Amino acid sequence: MNDFAALKESEIVAWDRQVDVIVVGCGAAGVSAAIEARTDGAEVLALEAAGESGGTSAMSGGLIYLGGGTALQKACGFEDSPEQMTRFLLAACGPHADEEKVRIYCEGSVAHYDWLVECGVPFKPSFWSAPTAEPWNDDGLMFSGGEDAAPFADLAKPAPRGHCPAAPTASRHGSAGGFLLMQVLARRAAELGVEQSNNTRVRRLVVDDHGAVVGVVARRFGQDMYLAARRGVVLAAGGFVHDDRLLSEHAPALVGTDKLGVEENDGSVLRAAMAVGAATVHMDAGEAAFSVPPALVKPGILVDAEGRRFINEDAYLGRVGQHGLFHRGGRVWLVLDEKIFDAAEEFRGPVQPDFVAETVEELAEEAGLPVSALVETVAAYNRAAEAGRDEQFGKAGRWLEPLRPPFAALDARGRFRTFTLGGLRTAPDGVVLDREGVPVPGLYAAGRITSGIPATGYVSGASLGDCTFFGRRAGASAALGRTGNSTAVEVGSCAIR
Ligand SMILES: Cc1cc2nc3c(=O)[nH]c(=O)nc-3n(C[C@H](O)[C@H](O)[C@H](O)COP(=O)(O)OP(=O)(O)OC[C@H]3O[C@@H](n4cnc5c(N)ncnc54)[C@H](O)[C@@H]3O)c2cc1C
The missing domain is CATH 3.90.700.10 (Succinate dehydrogenase/fumarate reductase flavoprotein, catalytic domain)
Structure with a gap:
């Protein structure tokens, strides 16, 4: 039996705990999923392998790729539209970018910015124009994806879309934007009543007789726990940049590079999902920031x-x-x-x-x-x-x-700093799909454990944008439950069915 094979529910003598929704991993995708599921009335348990929430997201620069005419873009004097943003992202995040996800993301981007602000994420309405990877002060907006350079400047009207949370101090040189983002989102989740269990590593999924995912096996301080999810399990454990076996198989160019990600981005949850029939896509794709x-x-x-x-x-x-x-x-x-x-x-x-x-x-x-x-x-x-x-x-x-x-x-x-872009194949509502494109019942995912907006190409901010936006959608879908597919959910401006 492989280490990641699912456990049959019938083999469990008693569940240690039952909740509506279990979220695996508390980075940007997981916390966003937890917030949305809880907002929709679900009892949510978020499991985090590390000693605190944040993951790679908290180490990041915090740039979030948003546009289509956000309040911040307007305040800084820039015009944008969902159409121009879609045109740019389809080109920059391709080839083979997921057109449906990109369109939904661009149409929902203004509302998603407003949601981040409502959660308490601060953005200063000022524009950073110097040639750096991130603003070196608390400016909130910058060009972050080569929108104004070839070959994209002629494909879509350039607009700055890198939205960066303002750190509490004037100088943000480093990665304080991501840390601030995660502090604010984690606080929001706690206020809403999301329960979080740190030092809790998910090892396997639990399936019922029909193959539906009904819970997880997690280990905390050497003790295995059997945790049931009445409505769904959301996987948000990050990418697999620290899994050299998967890298060698799919993305050998990333082996031996300077890896961007917490060590828990080790592919184990991805493998557990594959063991219940989840399909993967673009596993050879990676971001390679040139430092x-x-x-x-x-x-x-x-x-x-x-x-x-x-x-x-x-x-x-x-x-x-x-x-x-x-x-x-x-x-x-x-x-x-x-x-x-x-x-x-x-x-x-x-x-x-x-x-x-x-x-x-x-x-x-x-x-x-x-x-x-x-x-x-x-x-x-x-x-x-x-x-x-x-x-x-x-x-x-x-x-x-x-x-x-x-x-x-x-x-x-x-001088290449890398993380993986490929992962689980999901529908735009976060449902995990098998090789035939059929949902794996009870299983949802978001963030870098999935293939998202940045399918093969990348622009700065696309990962956190994708994690938070599709994290919310996965959380909302999971809150509906395994039989809830007929109800519509609003995330961003787009209904999920
Ligand atoms: C220095 C740096 C700068 C960056 N800058 C930007 C930027 O400005 N904009 C941008 O968009 N992206 C940026 N990125 C990339 C971005 O941070 C990540 O791609 C993104 O944060 C991934 O989020 P996630 O929620 O999918 O994963 P993570 O944030 O890694 O969260 C996954 C969580 O799951 C937990 N976990 C893993 N396995 C288990 C398990 N078995 N059980 C329980 N928990 C588990 C992990 O401990 C972790 O907390 C940057 C990355 C780095 C390192």
């Missing part, structure tokens, strides 16, 4: 081991990272000059170049790159910059400046 300051990347040029450019450098860093890791084997160098380095002083952080040289030939030799190819690449780039037009990749004119001596290069191998 070089954008203030250096955008005006520089990125080359692969052949000494050739491979992307417009003003693209969103996650897109740069995905192209670099998945299509260039992670062998990427950033080439720049002294002028770029000096101009980026305020936003480049402690990064220093690995190689400095007076000529491109010397630089190539120092960095171990093919000399003639790099000379050709820099010459072609300089011609494009002088003409103010990057025909090859469409980098915007404001970032085009010829590279002049002295030159510098940064060996960017190993």
